[in-house]
Amino acid sequence: MQRRNSPSILLYSFGLALALSLVFNGYLLYEQSRQRSIYEYELGDSVHSFDLVVWQQQLSECKRANQQKDSLIRQLEQAPNAPPLPAISDQRTSSR
Numbered sequence: 001m002q003r004r005n006s007p008s009i010l011l012y013s014f015g016l017a018l019a020l021s022l023v024f025n026g027y028l029l030y031e032q033s034r035q036r037s038i039y040e041y042e043l044g045d046s047v048h049s050f051d052l053v054v055w056q057q058q059l060s061e062c063k064r065a066n067q068q069k070d071s072l073i074r075q076l077e078q079a080p081n082a083p084p085l086p087a088i089s090d091q092r093t094s095s096r
Helices: 002-078 091-095
Strands: none
């Protein structure tokens, strides 16, 4: 009879060891993901603010460049001695 009970005790021991191992690994994964999320939050917040500053600088540079181009176009339009713009002619009539 004693020999009959030993496989069930052995299976019970393996099952218990497996369950404890799974619980411990789950706890380690939880701690690792929590630390990683804290690190990413701290890093991501500073990176996000840095990206925002860079984006704002690029936007202001683009606005400034567009304003310069617009003012140059207005100056050229208002010039009294500016040559007339070439008229667009129909390709069929000019080739005949």
